[in-house]
Amino acid sequence: MDEKDHEILHLLEENGRLPLRELATSLALPEDEVEERIRAMEESRIIRKFTAVVDWERAGNSRVSAIIDLKIAPERDFGYDKIAERLARFRQVKALYLVSGVYDLQLLATGQDMNEVSRFVSEQIAPMDHIRETATHIIMKIYKENGNPFFEREGGERLPITF
Amino acid sequence: MREYGSARARAIPPSGIRRFFDLLLTMEDVISLGVGEPDFETPWNVAEAGIYAIEQGHTSYTSNKGLLSLRQAVARDLSMRYGISYDPEEEIVITSGVSEAADIAIRALVDPGDEVLVAEPSYVSYSPCVTLAGGRPVPVSCHEKDEFRLTPEGLMEKVTRKSRVLVMNFPNNPTGGIMGTDEINAIAEVVVDHDLLVISDEVYSELTYEGTHVAVASHPELWDRTITMNGFSKAYAMTGWRIGYLCAPKQISELALKIHQYVMLCAPIMGQMAAIEALRNGEEEKNAMVREYRHRRNFFVEGLNRIGLTCHLPRGAFYAFPSVASTGLSDLEFAERLLTEKQVAVVPGSVFGETGRDHLRCAYAVSREDLGTALKRMEEFLSGLSRE
Ligand SMILES: Cc1ncc(COP(=O)(O)O)c(C=O)c1O
Numbered sequence: 115m116d117e118k119d120h121e122i123l124h125l126l127e128e129n130g131r132l133p134l135r136e137l138a139t140s141l142a143l144p145e146d147e148v149e150e151r152i153r154a155m156e157e158s159r160i161i162r163k164f165t166a167v168v169d170w171e172r173a174g175n176s177r178v179s180a181i182i183d184l185k186i187a188p189e190r191d192f193g194y195d196k197i198a199e200r201l202a203r204f205r206q207v208k209a210l211y212l213v214s215g216v217y218d219l220q221l222l223a224t225g226q227d228m229n230e231v232s233r234f235v236s237e238q239i240a241p242m243d244h245i246r247e248t249a250t251h252i253i254m255k256i257y258k259e260n261g262n263p264f265f266e267r268e269g270g271e272r273l274p275i276t277f
Numbered sequence: 278m279r280e281y282g283s284a285r286a287r288a289i290p291p292s293g294i295r296r297f298f299d300l301l302l303t304m305e306d307v308i309s310l311g312v313g314e315p316d317f318e319t320p321w322n323v324a325e326a327g328i329y330a331i332e333q334g335h336t337s338y339t340s341n342k343g344l345l346s347l348r349q350a351v352a353r354d355l356s357m358r359y360g361i362s363y364d365p366e367e368e369i370v371i372t373s374g375v376s377e378a379a380d381i382a383i384r385a386l387v388d389p390g391d392e393v394l395v396a397e398p399s400y401v402s403y404s405p406c407v408t409l410a411g412g413r414p415v416p417v418s419c420h421e422k423d424e425f426r427l428t429p430e431g432l433m434e435k436v437t438r439k440s441r442v443l444v445m446n447f448p449n450n451p452t453g454g455i456m457g458t459d460e461i462n463a464i465a466e467v468v469v470d471h472d473l474l475v476i477s478d479e480v481y482s483e484l485t486y487e488g489t490h491v492a493v494a495s496h497p498e499l500w501d502r503t504i505t506m507n508g509f510s511k512a513y514a515m516t517g518w519r520i521g522y523l524c525a526p527k528q529i530s531e532l533a534l535k536i537h538q539y540v541m542l543c544a545p546i547m548g549q550m551a552a553i554e555a556l557r558n559g560e561e562e563k564n565a566m567v568r569e570y571r572h573r574r575n576f577f578v579e580g581l582n583r584i585g586l587t588c589h590l591p592r593g594a595f596y597a598f599p600s601v602a603s604t605g606l607s608d609l610e611f612a613e614r615l616l617t618e619k620q621v622a623v624v625p626g627s628v629f630g631e632t633g634r635d636h637l638r639c640a641y642a643v644s645r646e647d648l649g650t651a652l653k654r655m656e657e658f659l660s661g662l663s664r665e
Contacts, residue, residue: 124568136645139579140572269318270517274301274622275311277401277450277629 115160118143119151123160126152130164167260178231178252179208179224182239183217185247194218197244206234217249228252289405294628297613301622308651309622310639313450315514315595319551320562323513326554330547337546341538343371343522344549350556351522359482359492361505363524370534371552373544375480375521378506378533380406381540382476382523383442385532386504387412391441396427397630398598400450400478407444415440418632421600424589425454432467442474445493448481451629451638452598453574453591458491465496474529475503480521481594483512483563486571490593494524501526504533511594512563513555518548570595570641573648577641580652585659586637595642598626602635604662612637618661619654 121141125132138145155161170177184201188194194212198219202210209222225231235250256264280287292298301307318324342348348365356362363369372378379402387393389411395403397416404414417435419425427445447456456464468475477493494503508521521544523533555563574591581588581599588599601611608625615621626636641648 121568121572124565125572136576136649140576142575142579272312272314272316274307274309275298275624276313277624 119155119160122148122151123155126161126164167262169256169264171256177224177226178228179222180231180235180253181251182221182223182235183249183251184219184221184239184245185216186218187244187246188218189244197242200242201239204234204238206230206238217247285409285411288408292628294609294612294625297609297616297625300613301616304616304620307616307620307622308643308647308654310641310643310648310651311622311624312640312642313596314516314642315511315566316642316644317514317566319514319518320555320559322558322562323515323551323555327518327547327551330550335546335550339371339543339546339549341534341543342369343544344546344553347371347549347553347556348522350553351524354556355492355505355507355524359490359495361492361494361500361524363505364527367527368524368530370523370530370537371544371549372508372521372523372537373519373541374510375478375506375508376402377537377541377544378508378521378523379403379444379476379478380409381533381536382504382506382525383407383412383444384410384536385529386442386474386476388441390439392437392439394432394435394440394443394473395630396431396443396445396449398425398449398451398626398633398636399444399630400446401628403444403446403476403478412441413439416630416632417443418630419449419452419454420632421589421636424592425449425452425598426456426460427464428460429463429467432464436467436471436473440471440473442476443468444476444478446478446480448479448485448490448591448593449596450481450594451596451624451626451633451636453594453596455485455593456491456493457488461491461493461496461499465499468502469498473502475499477503477505479505479507481511482507484567484570484595485593486567486574487592504529509552509555512567513552513559514566515548515551515555518545518551520544520548520552573641573643573645576645577639577648577652580648581639581655584652584656586655595640597639597641598633598636599639600636604659606662608633608635608637615655615658619658621651621654621658 134145138148206223207221208224211220213220240248348369351369352363352365383406387410391412392415393407393412394417395414396419407414415435417431419427482490494500494505504525506523509515578588578597586599588597591597608627612623612625624638626633
């Protein structure tokens with residue numbers, strides 16, 4: 115990893131579909147070198163995935179998401195890892211973090227509707243061993259996701275020519 | 278008809294491209310590479326500090342010099358980045374942008390009849406300010422073969438017994454040229470030999486893409502004869518806030534302060550408070566903008582050279598300055614036809630002085646997408662030309 119790799123990551127994080135040629139000229143590197151660097155970073159899983167940030171509400175799909183805080187009784191020898199890995203395997207869990215504070219784990223779960231999310235919490239999560247307490251926060255509106263604002267704004271206008 | 282107005286105001290030539298400008302305003306679907314300001318918005322933490330200042334009732338004048346805490350922050354910043362030190366109590370004046378700083382700096386140093394050497398191609402405001410101060414602007418040419426640096430030979434050609442001041446701006450608008458330590462050393466000798474004072478506009482200092490900026494005043498023999506000007510407009514995308522500053526040894530900064538106190542009183546307080554936040558917590562956002570400008574520069578300059586408009590690599594600011602000499606059109610003709618035929622606006626280089634002739638100033642402070650489209654349209658324009 116060097117400065118150029120970091121720059122590639124910055125550019126791809128902003129736009130994962132930036133054409134290789136443009137990426138190469140922007141960084142003043144040969145195309146095949148950029149390609150090789152990306153490949154190496156994918157291989158070492160620095161780049162986890164190329165994906166899209168979707169506004170599902172606009173797509174007419176009213177999915178329901180919830181942030182769920184969990185208190186965990188850690189296991190001897192494993193701490194939180196084992197239970198966390200079990201939680202992470204549920205299809206509904208989109209993100210999962212170990213956090214400081216009152217709760218131990220925080221997860222983001224998504225379902226087709228409210229019913230699915232509440233059943234997921236009450237039937238799958240809450241009864242699991244080592245889970246002592248849950249607090250579920252239904253997400254009511256998304257303002258920003260993955261660094262992308264989901265609301266429109268006009269912004270200012272510049273004069274067409276200034277010296 | 279009787280001519281009203283002062284001889285000095287009348288002596289300032291009208292803008293040479295008013296017709297071009299009027300034309301631009303009537304057109305649609307124009308991609309403008311003519312904008313001399315960042316396309317980014319002010320970083321939100323900085324804007325928020327300005328809003329908070331207003332909410333808290335900070336709507337008054339400040340001391341003429343500007344808020345002491347801002348001057349202290351500026352002093353720390355200049356010393357840390359460029360190794361130049363100024364006393365925040367006595368040697369720094371916060372101004373309404375570098376625009377005001379340039380005016381008061383020139384008026385503080387120039388007497389009627391004095392010659393003021395202006396390194397050209399040059400930002401458009403210095404020469405009119407010199408004229409208004411009763412001085413005589415004398416252009417000093419910087420050439421493409423020197424990557425638009427100011428050279429001692431160029432200076433020697435124009436320096437006379439009447440020369441008092443040298444005005445220079447690196448990284449440069451419109452060429453993107455910069456001056457490194459060696460180049461500053463080289464001109465320092467001429468400056469000292471002829472007892473010139475230097476007004477150095479370093480507003481693009483943080484937009485330096487290879488290595489770091491070298492401040493003119495960092496030369497040990499130049500510090501006490503230099504006015505350093507800088508500001509927040511470009512590095513922090515704060516053009517609308519109108520905050521800049523001027524630094525000079527006490528004897529000089531006091532003169533500038535006298536003028537500032539009568540013409541401006543002080544720079545806007547909410548802007549000053551936002552500027553403090555920019556220096557405290559603006560580094561990361563600034564670096565991200567600089568990185569983006571560098572990428573766009575590489576992409577755009579490569580494109581210009583590929584389509585046949587030869588362009589040196591601009592190492593600072595956000596302008597590319599390609600030559601149109603090979604097309605057989607003058608810079609004005611080229612710019613006008615490119616606008617009417619392909620809806621791309623650029624600024625003819627001669628606007629920035631005689632040495633800018635046959636060049637175009639293209640600001641790459643626009644989105645990559647627009648840069649790509651502009652390049653495509655310019656390429657079409659050029660291939661149309663070659664068929665004529
Ligand atoms: C070289 C140069 N100096 C000064 C300015 C004006 O800066 P400010 O907004 O600080 O007045 C500009 C703006 O385009 C510029 O290019």
